Amino acid sequence: MKSAVVVFPGINRETDMMRALEATTGNKPVSVWHTDAVLPKVDLVVVPGGFSYGDYLRCGAIAARSPIMKDIRAKAQKGLKVLGVCNGFQIVAEAGLLPGALVRNAHLHFVCREVKLAVENNSTFFTNRLKKGAVISCPVAHGEGNYICDEETLKALEGEGRVVFRYTQGTNPNGAMNDIAGIVNKAGNVIGMMPHPENMIEPLHGKTDCRPLFESLLAA
């Protein structure tokens, strides 16, 4: 399983993500700079979290229009696996690879805490090692993670089992519609999620709940 992690100015979770990928898949991911025009040959590209371009204009808006995203978009349409985490989710949504948008948390506060996630779809490349309905702990750290989309899109996401992760009752940290924490595209190769699974994989993190997510990549 070869992977790449994209780095934009202002991103700050790329090292955590690279460490998590290497620790779980055994392969060191390639770091890709945002001005590169072409991705190396990989099975998965991860867009990590942070504050690309200082969240100017809208979170992820500028990064979504960078040169590397053009190649990622083209390859994603041909089946390349893409995982966007936190700012990465915002970037991937802004790039049009996932429907909807992430807006300001309903209560306006930045949230940095642990939440409980229910795995709603365990047939994706990032959840196949978990049971459907499994509840795992995962940290969140964001100011704009409030998922929003139109009614038709919401109906499709729910009807087609494309809500991958849902905040369990009472833990929704941002007001997201239907407690949505992560979704997958129709083709099944692009996943976006607000929580940070890369920060809950080793004993030093306190819990290892998110390790099976990364181990799922080996079977995908």
Add this chain to the structure above:
Amino acid sequence: MKAKIKVTLKKGVLDPQGKAIEGALSHLGFAGVEHVRQGKYFEIDVAESDRSKAMTEVKAMCEKLIANTVIENYDIELA
């Protein structure tokens, strides 16, 4: 030619910042404030002098970057 662009949240999209401003205004004693929505304003100078060509170009900028049409509307004024 100068394009003045207003970007506003679509109807129905929650605007927590507008809500916070609404609260602050009432703390200041403005009792008559019923509703606040916050938006963005841009001024873009374009070299194009033909009005309709400039409009087409600025509209494309709005669609591609300035606004996220999933959640926002935009309004262009050329001057």
